[in-house]
C-alpha cells in the first residue's frame with residue numbers, strides 16, 4: 001500500500017488564515033496585530049528607511065520597495081516611511097510569503113507595484129489576498145457589513161475598526177459583499193483639458209469592483225465620468241468624507257435593460273468614490 005497522496009495534505013490559504021488568526025490570538029480583538037503574529041511565528045521584525053539602508057545583498061529590481069522577508073534569517077522588515085495602514089498590510093504580506101506552502105524559502109523584496117491590488121504577479125497576488133484576509137479577520141468583516149449596511153459610513157467605521165486604509169476597506173466591502181454592490185473610483189482626468197481656463201475638471205473612472213451578486217445581475221464595470229454637478233459640489237470646498245451625495249441614476253445592464261441604481265458619491269480629497277446598489281429589487 002502506498003503512503004498518503006501529497007495532495008491529500010494540501011492546505012488552502014484561507015484555512016491557514018483562520019488557523020493563524022485563532023492560534024495567534026487575534027479573534028479576541030478588533031484589529032489584527034501583526035506583531036503578535038510575527039511573535040507567534042518566531043519571526044524578527046525591523047523597520048528602517050528602505051531608500052538609504054537596504055542591505056547590499058538585496059538589490060531592488062524596481063522602484064519603491066516596501067517590505068522584505070528573509071526566510072533564512074527569519075526576518076520581516078518594513079520601510080519605516082510607510083503610513084501605519086500600509087505598514088500593517090506590508091507586514092501581513094510578508095507573513096503570507098512565509099507561511100504559504102507554495103512560496104519559495106528565500107528572500108522576498110516586495111515593492112509598491114507588487115502590493116497593488118492590480119498586480120499581475122501571481123505570487124504577489126496570493127500574498128496580497130492572504131494579507132487582506134488577515135487584515136479583515138476572514139469572514140468577520142462581511143458579518144459587520146451585513147449588520148451595518150452598505151454606505152460610506154460603514155466604510156469609515158470599519159476602516160477605523162480594522163485599522164486599514166479607507167480605499168482598501170472600500171474595495172473589500174464591494175468585493176466581499178453578499179449583496180449586489182459596485183464600487184466605482186474616479187480620478188481627476190482633466191489633464192490637457194485643464195490648459196483651457198474654461199474647462200471644468202472631469203472625473204473619469206479609475207477602476208471599479210463589483211460584488212459577485214452585482215456582476216452576475218448587472219454589469220462588470222462602468223466607464224465615463226462622475227456627474228459634473230456632483231463632482232463640483234464634492235470638491236469645491238473641504239467636505240467630510242461621510243458627507244455624501246446620493247443620486248438615482250439609470251444605467252443599461254449587460255442584457256440591455258435599463259436599471260435604476262441608488263448611487264452614493266463621496267470624496268477623500270484624492271478620489272471621488274461611488275457605491276452603486278440597485279433600486280427597487
Ligand SMILES: [Zn+2]
Pocket residue numbers: 093097108109110111114123124127
Ligand atoms: Zn511580496
